[in-house]
Amino acid sequence: MTGKFISFEGPDGAGKTTALNTIVADLKPQLKKQLIVTREPGGNRISEAIRDIILDRQNTEMDDRTEALLYAAARRQHIVETIEPALKANKLVLCDRYIDSSVAYQGAGREIGEQEVYQMNLFATAGLLPDLTIYFDVPSEIGLQRIMTHRTDEINRLDVEQLSFHKRVRASYLKLAKENPKRIKLVDATQSKGKVVSDVETIIRKTNSEFFNESGE
Numbered sequence: 001m002t003g004k005f006i007s008f009e010g011p012d013g014a015g016k017t018t019a020l021n022t023i024v025a026d027l028k029p030q031l032k033k034q035l036i037v038t039r040e041p042g043g044n045r046i047s048e049a050i051r052d053i054i055l056d057r058q059n060t061e062m063d064d065r066t067e068a069l070l071y072a073a074a075r076r077q078h079i080v081e082t083i084e085p086a087l088k089a090n091k092l093v094l095c096d097r098y099i100d101s102s103v104a105y106q107g108a109g110r111e112i113g114e115q116e117v118y119q120m121n122l123f124a125t126a127g128l129l130p131d132l133t134i135y136f137d138v139p140s141e142i143g144l145q146r147i148m149t150h151r152t153d154e155i156n157r158l159d160v161e162q163l164s165f166h167k168r169v170r171a172s173y174l175k176l177a178k179e180n181p182k183r184i185k186l187v188d189a190t191q192s193k194g195k196v197v198s199d200v201e202t203i204i205r206k207t208n209s210e211f212f213n214e215s216g217e
């Protein structure tokens with residue numbers, strides 16, 4: 001496959017989606033190749049239906065392993081319908097969350113075990129990993145505060161987990177970043193929105209120069 005696959009990761013409320021919207025608007029005119037922007041869980045009819053089931057706050061009886069399997073199932077369908085065809089067509093794929101979310105949220109947050117969840121996801125992904133992962137690092141308290149203050153209409157079943165759950169998620173992300181320094185680049189997401197965007201754009205430009213017009217404009 002010849003395209004490039006970049007995932008955006010971070011705890012809830014880290015600001016990934018906000019930054020992604022600005023980054024897409026900024027980078028699109030500067031790119032030589034086509035850009036695909038997508039998200040997990042979701043990105044197609046089946047995966048969006050799975051997303052609705054997972055995130056529905058009424059589904060309080062959902063078992064932790066059921067949850068992990070549903071995320072992996074949504075991921076599989078997303079890879080087959082969206083990510084692989086885009087990479088084969090030499091496109092740049094920007095994806096809001098991917099496999100690291102499962103390791104951090106289900107592996108560490110739900111305490112299923114990070115290795116176990118990673119191994120199960122290897123089956124779902126057939127080993128497809130992002131070329132680059134931007135990790136938006138924010139203390140759990142700040143992320144949750146942002147969500148509770150500004151996004152009360154969209155609070156989902158995972159957002160309402162206890163602070164200890166979210167702290168395990170962040171600790172797991174930090175561990176992943178430390179263990180995979182070539183793939184995962186950490187951005188300080190407590191900075192202003194503008195600074196976060198500019199840090200991310202610098203990383204993307206540096207690591208994917210072949211996708212940009214020579215003038216960079």
Ligand SMILES: Nc1ncnc2c1ncn2[C@@H]1O[C@H](COP(=O)(O)OP(=O)(O)OP(=O)(O)O)[C@@H](O)[C@H]1O
Pocket residue numbers: 010011012013014015016017018019146147150151189190191192193194196
């Ligand atoms: N750098 C920032 N400083 C302050 N507030 C921010 C910053 N970035 C985003 N926000 C605000 O925080 C809230 C959450 O942002 P956003 O939805 O982009 O986070 P997210 O990482 O996509 O979260 P989730 O994964 O839970 O969907 C929004 O109200 C957004 O305006």
Ligand SMILES: Cc1cn([C@H]2C[C@H](O)[C@@H](COP(=O)(O)O)O2)c(=O)[nH]c1=O
Pocket residue numbers: 012039040041071097098099101102103105106156158159
């Ligand atoms: C892919 C993936 C996601 N999650 C969690 C993380 C968030 O709490 C929600 C998705 O909501 P967002 O607003 O789109 O960020 O799902 C998870 O626990 N495991 C995963 O694999």
